[in-house]
Amino acid sequence: MTHALALLIALALDAVLGEPEALWKRLPHPAVLMGRAVGWVDAMMNHGHGRVVTGAVAIFALTLLAWLTGSLLARIGWPVEVLAAAVLLAQRSLVDHVRTVADALSLSTEEARAAVARIVGRDTGEMDETRVARAAIESAAENFSDGVVAPAFWFLVAGLPGLMAYKMVNTADSMIGYRTPAHEDFGKATAKLDDLVNWIPARLSALLLFLTHHKRGGWQIIAGDAKLHRSPNAGWPEAAMAVGLGIALSGPRSYHGEMRDEAFVNEAGRQEIGAAEIDDAVKGLWRAWAALAAALVLLVLV
Numbered sequence: 408m409t410h411a412l413a414l415l416i417a418l419a420l421d422a423v424l425g426e427p428e429a430l431w432k433r434l435p436h437p438a439v440l441m442g443r444a445v446g447w448v449d450a451m452m453n454h455g456h457g458r459v460v461t462g463a464v465a466i467f468a469l470t471l472l473a474w475l476t477g478s479l480l481a482r483i484g485w486p487v488e489v490l491a492a493a494v495l496l497a498q499r500s501l502v503d504h505v506r507t508v509a510d511a512l513s514l515s516t517e518e519a520r521a522a523v524a525r526i527v528g529r530d531t532g533e534m535d536e537t538r539v540a541r542a543a544i545e546s547a548a549e550n551f552s553d554g555v556v557a558p559a560f561w562f563l564v565a566g567l568p569g570l571m572a573y574k575m576v577n578t579a580d581s582m583i584g585y586r587t588p589a590h591e592d593f594g595k596a597t598a599k600l601d602d603l604v605n606w607i608p609a610r611l612s613a614l615l616l617f618l619t620h621h622k623r624g625g626w627q628i629i630a631g632d633a634k635l636h637r638s639p640n641a642g643w644p645e646a647a648m649a650v651g652l653g654i655a656l657s658g659p660r661s662y663h664g665e666m667r668d669e670a671f672v673n674e675a676g677r678q679e680i681g682a683a684e685i686d687d688a689v690k691g692l693w694r695a696w697a698a699l700a701a702a703l704v705l706l707v708l709v
Contacts, residue, residue, distance in 0.1 A: 408485040411706035414562050417492035418700055425499030437494060441578040444469060449583055453593040463596035466579055470572045470600075477571030488567045495574050497554030498696050501547065502689055508543040509685035512536060526550075530661040538660070540680045544688045545656050548616070548648035549641045551692055553577055556615065557608035559699065563706075576601050602639055609640035612695070613647035619694035620651025632672040642672060649673035652687050654680050 426436075435443075448465045455461075481488045504526050512519035519539045524531040526546045534542070557577070561569040580601035583594035613629055629646040636642025636657060649656040655676040659668050677684075 410563050411703050413489050415703040416489050420493035421496040422499050441575050445579045445582045458592035459595050462593035466597045469575050473571040473575035474568045477568035481567040501550050501554050505543050505547045506689050509682040512682040536681050537679055540685050543685050545645050547688045548644040552609045552612035552644045556612040560608045605640045609643040613643035615695040615698050616647035619698050625650040635670040646672040
């Protein structure tokens with residue numbers, strides 16, 4: 408079975424089944440196991456001098472472990488490879504989490520703050536309706552790249568080993584890739600590697616979102632405003648989503664009690680947004696997902 412066909416089946420399984428809670432109550436999710444491995448390495452190796460080098464060795468070892476695990480699973484046969492890929496794709500769970508924020512926002516801002524706090528790392532306690540919606544949509548766009556397009560891309564390139572290695576890097580980045588006193592040095596190699604492995608997928612994500620929300624002159628805005636983002640990659644899908652929906656994203660936000668005056672992407676778009684725009688973003692995620700699936704169908708048929 409080709410990687411394209413296996414990925415197409417995995418995408419469909421993820422879209423239909425999502426994350427079966429009954430299963431993951433009995434067994435640890437692979438992402439949880441990866442997180443435990445990263446946590447163990449952080450506790451064992453993040454000390455003393457030379458943490459930049461130590462951190463580089465750590466992420467190399469973790470990535471190699473993930474690659475070898477994926478290789479062993481792939482050797483069992485294509486059903487295992489497809490099921491593992493479906494588990495590590497996140498379209499359905501992403502959509503469900505983002506839609507929950509829209510539902511909560513329709514009830515009260517307080518409930519919406521609690522819902523969006525589950526999917527973003529910024530301070531949510533003082534958010535108004537617009538900032539809740541903006542955070543949810545930004546998370547939708549960024550995680551479409553990290554949770555769907557990037558895993559799909561690396562599966563196409565290198566099968567399940569490539570997908571497993573990518574997920575390990577991405578998981579490690581979410582845990583130790585921050586510029587904090589504890590991880591400034593130890594997580595530097597991880598952060599750089601995550602930027603590298605997401606470079607192409609982020610731009611592919613932007614292209615999928617743009618093609619399914621086509622706006623005349625939109626790509627020029629996307630390419631220009633993506634560079635305003637603090638991340639070399641996240642700005643691309645966020646700018647594409649902002650242009651597609653005609654709204655402004657990014658902008659000022661608070662982390663750990665500190666307000667950061669970050670630039671808007673698509674600043675000319677609507678800045679007062681709410682649950683309706685989150686719903687539109689969810690529809691946009693499905694359209695972009697369908698475009699990805701259609702591209703895979705073409706690859707299978709060629």
